[in-house]
Amino acid sequence: MTLPGENLLGQIRGVYLSRATDGDILRRKVASGGAVTAMLLYALEKNLVDGVVAAKRTRGLAGEPVVARTREELLETAGNSWNIVPFEEMIKARIEEEGLKRVAVVCLPCQAQLFGQMREFPLLEADLSCRVRYVVSLFCRGIFVFGAFINHLQIRYGIRGEEITNVRLGEGHLIIQRGREELVIPLREVFPYLQTGCLICSDYTGVWSDVSAGSVEREPGWTLLITRNRRGEKLVRGAEREGYLELRDGFHVLEDVLRGAKNKLERARENMKRLL
Amino acid sequence: MGEVTLNRVHRIAGEAKLILYEEDGTVRDAMFMATAPVRGFERMVVGKNPLFAVEAVMRICGLCHASHGIAAVEAVEHAIGVFPPRNGLLMREALGLINRAQSHALQFLMIAGDLIQEGKRNEVFLKLMEFHSKVSDYLLKLGGAATHPPNLTVGGMLRVPKQSVFNNLKGEFPNLVKSWEGLKEILLDEDVQTGVTEELRGVKREMPYLASSLFYGDRYNIRTEEVETMPYYEFRREKSAVESTTLVAFYKGKKVETGPRARMKTYRGFRDSSLYGIHLARVQDTELSILRLGEILDGIDMNESFRVKNIAFGPGRGVGVYEAPRGTLVHYLELGEEGRVLNSRIVVPTMFNIPAMEEMAKGLSVKAAETVIRLYDPCIPCATHVVKLG
Amino acid sequence: MRIVEKLRVLHVDVGGCEGCSVSIMRAYPRLMERIDLDISYLRNGDPKHDRYDVALITGGVCMNEPRIAEELREVREKAGVIVAFGSCSALGGILRFCRGGQTPRPDHRNFQPINSVIYVDYSIPGCPPTPQMLQSFFRYFMEGKETRLRLFRVTAGVKKLSGFDLIDDVVLTGLCVGCGACELSCPTCAIKLVDKRPTLIPERCIRCGTCYVRCPRASQILLGGVKK
Known part of the structure; x- marks a missing residue:
């Protein structure tokens, strides 16, 4: 190894x-x-x-x-x-x-x-x-600085952390699921919220x-x-x-x-x- | 008069030199000199927080780590007027006793090369290491590490193991006792012992004893102000004495013996006065510490606290006395403004025992004299890190 | 069948607390089949051989006692591979705090890791490292799995690591991901995770360097050769 x-x-x-x-x-x-x-x-x-x-x-x-x-x-x-x-x-x-x-x-x-x-x-x-x-x-x-990422979602999209049912990764974007709704966010946008x-x-x-x-x-x-x-x-x-x-x-x-x-x-x- | 010099005494903890002056094979005088460098822990802790002092002094010695830790926390608590709760003291006692058993196991290993016939030594080694690892597991679980246990701290225990951990340890306890019993049998088996044990059995010799308690240590049972120390080269005026990097200690102006035999003589009515008796006393000392450990495990009440609250460091003086594996260990400590260490002095058992073992070696054969040195289990890392009292 | 000769291993203590020596002794029963350990706890007299495959060195070097540096150089000549075993030997450890002034030898004031005196092949920090650590080391060493030992190889080139370095290099730079490895590996409970970031309790840090080697980010810094 x-x-x-x-x-x-x-x-x-x-x-x-x-x-x-x-x-x-x-x-x-x-x-x-x-x-x-x-x-x-x-x-x-x-x-x-x-x-x-x-x-x-x-x-x-x-x-x-x-x-x-x-x-x-x-x-x-x-x-x-x-x-x-x-x-x-x-x-x-x-x-x-x-x-x-x-x-x-x-x-x-x-x-x-x-x-x-x-x-x-x-x-x-x-x-x-x-x-x-x-x-x-x-x-x-990479993973998110949790609080900061959730905060971003709330301010920008009005999604509260506890409402999120799933998160998936697509080619170049992130798919956030809230119940039946899907929100597609470009990866570029979430990079700043990754842990350094x-x-x-x-x-x-x-x-x-x-x-x-x-x-x-x-x-x-x-x-x-x-x-x-x-x-x-x-x-x-x-x-x-x-x-x-x-x-x-x-x-x-x-x-x-x-x-x-x-x-x-x-x-x-x-x-x-x-x-x- | 002939001179036998061992530049490096093997099978002891650390680096030391032994000179035996002999006449027709009989030792007339002996000089035992530690030659390891002085790391200077007492100076190192000056100006530091007492918590650092506790962590640091535990690292004086990898054999009696918890003993130094206990003596140091006792001294700090004495200085700031803090008393740990019952659970804290019991746990601390347990850590010390485990440490005692660990240390004795290693001494038995080192002395096996003298007392036990060669063909049997490997078996003894494996049994000892098995016992050592069993007992070390107790320190790992209760103290947080098998060496230098970090849970030992001022005011009681830093972290407390879960109830289930105690239950597991209690469940394992019969195995520990069994492992010890098998070991004891072989350590005392006269059929596999060497000729040198015969000689040691035949020589009856005693000295004033120094012991403060059977299991733990008590600053009020000895007069700590009557402990004196001096550099080895002042004690022995011979030219070669300057090589020594240690001090020696006296109690009430006299040479004293401290350690397992002193404890057994003082508190258990131990009768054997022969030099072999030191070995017997150590076997008993180990056995008692294991039994007491079992008692303590049953005595812990999980609903009670393990550490005193509101610890504040401030100026004060304190003395910590603890019965380390090799005998009475004394930490003198003075805290200054803001509770930082102003002064620290440590007197370790080996400092008392060096003059004692030189005395005991007289009149023996060269082989037996060397064995006697090992019977006292001198601990060089401890002995070379101490300052002069004065 | 080929008879494989046991690895000849010498243990040398240059002035430590014996904790690492005990760790080596505890590791030995399980190593006996593969290595032949020459250690003062078990022998009568001087070292048995002139040449050794591996020398395990414990304790830090007192720079004010020239004979110790001399002794180390002799060991370097005798042994194919030098392993600094334990924090004092590998990184200075608690001995970094020594400042001399103590009777009977106030002149013993400066202690260094052994790589200040001789070339070291592997450094294994820990106060003390566990017996299992040594058993693993020999297993990989004898199987020639050098990549697994690379972390210890690069640590041999470093002279000082501690909780303070961890805070400086990983936490204050914002590289910490909050995995908690440091908290778990600290032998003195000097690191506590607060809000998923390690906080150092400075008076407890004994500069053993275990946390640094264990941290996924810091070990990456070590392997990348950034840290000297």
């Missing part, structure tokens, strides 16, 4: 397009194939982990970290992450409190780097890191994860999964074998991911020159 910048997508073992077989999951999902939820449901139900740590959208775009231990709890976490949930310290408390021995973590690339490094090279957090079994990272182009740190981040897929997941324009309704090691490969394959996932080869769309990664790297390089 390599670090960001050396090889844009990190180590790749398998690339799949996948989709959940479970109707419940697909109904809750809008943007992609629900593969992450299905895969983790497999891990939970087949007792590979005792809990799944993920962000759960509470109100509008706001989120909080939760430990899902049952199917229902897990389904409630389904959806995209638009707001970083600084959950490390909270996760630690939760995991200790609930006495979890093996957890899967769903997170963003920067957090995957933390969990990945923590697991491989625990400097202090050995107690926590030995309990992290799977790290699943979601593709990320995200502007110098060059990791699009999460190279420290076991499995990276995201969607590509070309294959709507499918989740692209990149497995990075044997552990990740076994998770995906196992979920397929047990009927949780439908899989097909995804190498043909890898170039789309690479384009996303290149864009992020270029942006990072440019911004680094300016900011550092």
